[in-house]
Amino acid sequence: MAKRRDVLKAGAMAVASTPAIFGGAAIPRAAQAQLCRPAGIRSPLTEPDSPPVRPYIEPVYIPPAMSPVDPATLAPPPDPNRHQRFDEFRPAKHYVQHMTEGLWNYHQDLSALNPLGFGSLAWMFNGATPGETLVARYGEPVFVRRYNDLPATENALMPIGLPYTTLHLHNAHTASESDGYPEDFAGPGEFWDHHYAMMYARNDPREALGSLWYHDHMLDFTATNVYAGLSAMATFYDDLDSGDENDPNPHALHLPGTYGKYDLSFILHDVRFDQAGNPAYNVFDTDGHLGDLITVNRKVMPYLEVEPRKYRFRIYDGGPSRLYELILSDNSEMFVISTDGNLLEEPVSATSLVMGPANRHDVIIDFSRYRPGQTIEMLNIMEQINGQGPTGRRLEGPDRMKVMQFRIKELEGPDNSTIPDFLRELPRINLNEVVAEREWVFDHDMGLWTVNHEFMDPTKISASVKQGTAEIWTFRNAGSSWAHPVHVHFEEFQVLEWNGRPPTGVLRSRKDVAVLGPNDTCKAFYRFDDFLGRFPIHCHNNVHEDNAMMLRWDIVPNGGDDDHGGGWHR
């Protein structure tokens, strides 16, 4: 076990190599010229600015945990035949969500502009965006029925998106039929049932997931539907990461908690608003969408009152296309304890967080170094001028984008949380288990976003992997000016090599999004177990994804005794 001193040493190195989170070298300044656009072609720079809004006026929105319902009230009742291994993982908690169109107060300065009423148009879960957080525990299977109560397209006020939804719980170990596959969509007036087994992959507690999010995954409309509001968080706990800093279990980590108080989730979406205060979006810009205002939990540049103590913040890049480098305004230290929702073996000290769409980082920030009355900002210093990817330059001074503000208040009780030296062990990689190697090349050709020179065709199965086996997958970005956050559903991966080098810092982890910079290559180790069915691999720049940068791959029975999910077929 690493001593704190060793951790800090490793941390100091990690600071110097922070761009490694992004995958390696930033785009060189000389490459800037390639990002210049011919005259007349539109880019986010030519889009109208959002109306002026005052920073740090709105308190941040803390979504409550979902409230369970009595399963007897579900009509029709859950159908076990629709779900793999339902009887093995009988739901312990049942939830119902309704997706509706309405008004959401992103910011009072925007809400006041809207002739429709106070608020900005939004697609919401149970009347809010982000929707309630799914707070779940390993060993307690969950059933969620989601009703699509959005208006029909011709009646929708939201000018973008399509009111068909399929909800992906990113990146839970979920059977295909509950995973939000792009074609498992429900239209207005319909519902879809999701069964979350709350089992560790391979029943191995080292495979625990912690910070997840659920978002729409509708074919061709993921970027716009999520932008419209259909995203929210999920938090999974277990005996080790129990969410209780006062847990009597001596083996628990005692990270700052509980949920909603000292354990908080923040999802970042960059949004551009029109002159009526509604979300604005250029669907014709296939490079990607950039908003000019950062929202945190769908509040524009909010503030949060914090006690002078440790907090666990789960920070999500909700996309659609922006990458971030987040800092505290005094450049002070944060401890990264988790990436893509998965606890690291050891905390990594960092002064900035680099993340791409769908990346998550859990950090512990110790506000005890401040005095009540002080304020501190979180800022984005990564320059990005279009949806293709970052320029490689850092924003300075007033150009830094405001994300949120922390206001230090009085301490309300003892801080019993810890920053442990050791968090969660990584599963061992056994290369002898590898039965196949595959390469996935992400490229751009004739306006098409391609994977292995192919584009999304729902009938084409680009890989059939055998259940109970391991494979090495290599993700390669063939573009010289693009960033592609590559996401594979269902299983986490461990990086074997990034651009030929072994992983260090937060890359030594289990991940589900590999943010490939220009010409980056990531070689990853995968195992495929527990469920069968179809899953996508796609670019999580949702605009690229909606432009067919997605392929289908399947998990198929290997014919052995380890097969699960038998009897389920498509």
Next chain:
Amino acid sequence: MKKTTRRTFLAGAAAAVPLAATAAVAPGAVDDNPAFKNCPRAKNGKNSSRFPQVLVQDQFKKKAWFYEELLADQLVLISFTSVKGEKYYPVLDNLVKVREMIQARVGSHVKMYTITTDPHHDTPEALAKLAEENGADWQFLTGAPEDVREILASFNARGSLYALSWIGNEQTGRWLNKPSRLQPLFIAEAVGRLSTGKQHKPFLVDMHSV
């Protein structure tokens, strides 16, 4: 939506040029930035500000305002190619199959257009020949090269080959694109999915789980 007549449209468009220019761009972001140029934008439609105010002509030399007469209030399937491009990356054979699948609706409910990516060379005569050779009976559009260039830019089409087709419903303002060589069924499906009322079909083949 109220359909704009040509006269009101042109009157509005003439007066609206300076307005459109300021409305379509960020104040300060473009006017003083020589890297970006403004062009008059179409008016009176869900996404009109996204399109240039230009005239095009089809393979029969019939002229039309691109947005007002061909897109506004319509359900459209727009593809891109050129006489030369067809030799390197043919798309028309696939689109003819799409055309057959939505046969009953083309013309009345659905408008199909192919825009040339090579307006310098593709005359109406050349496009008429290209359409006929491929059995394509929809409108092929060309125009002044600088005008066609603006149209291509509005679809983010760069280069002489552009392999996306756009399906849009300007009654609802919803658009999506599909690779032009995707299985024709899924392009036809997108047309049904973006249709409204009785013509609306969420899918042509049910690909849902179980």
